Amino acid sequence: MAKSEEIIPIIKKKTIEALLEKNTRIDGRKLDEYREISVEFNVIEKAEGSAIVNIGNTMVIAGVKSVLGKPFSDTPDEGVLIVNTELIPLASPTFEPGPPGEDDIEIARVVDRGIRSAKVVDLKKLCIVPGKSVWALYIDIYALNHDGNLMDASGLAAYCALLCTKIPKHSVENETIKILEEKEDLPIQHEAIPVTFAKIGEKIVVDPCYEEELIMDARLTISFNEEGKICAIQKGGRGMFTADEIMYCAELGRKISREISEKIRRMLENAQST
């Protein structure tokens, strides 16, 4: 995807900055307030797992497909995990068609790092015949509506899709692999929840909306596992942070990641009980 020029009127920029001085935001939120999150699980029956995540008006869908494949030579006894993100022109007037650009690739790689570092999926359990045959999980993330913070929406969509993924059972006889009709849950063992901050002037806000992203100086994404340990960090944007600002984001992010985790857990329970 290429991006056409994004323009924000100076008067709007000044309004956002003036509001931030009073510790409030263009959409009425507090600086440390995340938007409403909703998740729809298993929206795509033909995928092994899927989820649509809404953060305010930002909407992202992730689908998981599993295929039998060969393991990487340096990890012969582990399944394969591949994350791909596409910021398609459907999601924003500023997105242009074309192959994934650096923004798409950055999101995919940061989501991948979080899921991999936190060991969300027990990849060893996806090994069928060591060195020969393993499950390859493709997580494909598509932006549907861009109103800021596609990073967290993508990360949450990927994580939620994995939570409800079911892959076929298999049997192995004389090195022939038989895929069975019956399905089982993915071996999920940990969490990876990203929380993104934007720095605008001297102020730091969580979960930036589109207009805030247009004027932000820098961005910081920190992902957390269920113990509150950091599993991925990515600084973005043309600006900079002090060490104190980073530690502030880490502390606040840890707290917010626990709240998001709890919300996701409840929404998954609701989805599974109906």
Place this chain on the structure above:
Amino acid sequence: MKEKPVLLNEEGLRVDGRKLDELRPIEIKVGVLKNADGSAYIVQGKNKIMVAVYGPRELHPRHLSLPDRAVLRCRYHMAPFSVPERKSPAPSRREVELSKVIRQALEPALFLEMFPRTSIDVFIEVLQADGGTRCASITAAAVALADAGIPMRDLVAAVAVGKIDGKIALDLNHLEDQYGEADIPVAMMPGLNQITLLQADGLITIEELKEALELAKSGIMQIYKKQKEALKSKYIGSGEELG
């Protein structure tokens, strides 16, 4: 994966004999490429990286230029022979991401608004890679930008810190990166005390992140000194040659 090697021996020394807070030997040469407006060559441990800066110059295609500032473009590329198994010369997804984060690490240091409608191009060629190449690239690129005479708020210096066998260590080499528990590249404008690049993978606690940032800063201050020495040795010289 092969068996994890011991990264810290009983005396607390690392696989290459360094202490936890010790950098690899660093050598920076300035102005090594005649065609470029600015250039630098860095050897950091086994990393060997060449950086050229062209610009400010007219930007092609024209429509990409900005009316109020220069466009900073950055290409991080690894030579096929830079790693044990030949790497395809086509840019990988990793190289696309690193080009972006390196650009954003350098951009805060530049007064781009002084050169509207132009481009400043930073070309990074990793000739040999042994862990921490994005950081060594940033260190060298900042020196090459200064060599090109581009006005800067400060140099940018970078180093990766990480966690090996449970301990926070400075300037990971490839083996430590591969088998360690976490890798945290950090770039700073040392004089201004601002962080311009921060990434992490692996698992660390918030307390460990704090420790890592402090250790990174101490390494960055040493690298900053090397950068300034390298620039001075080109522009000030020993004095004797001029005599």
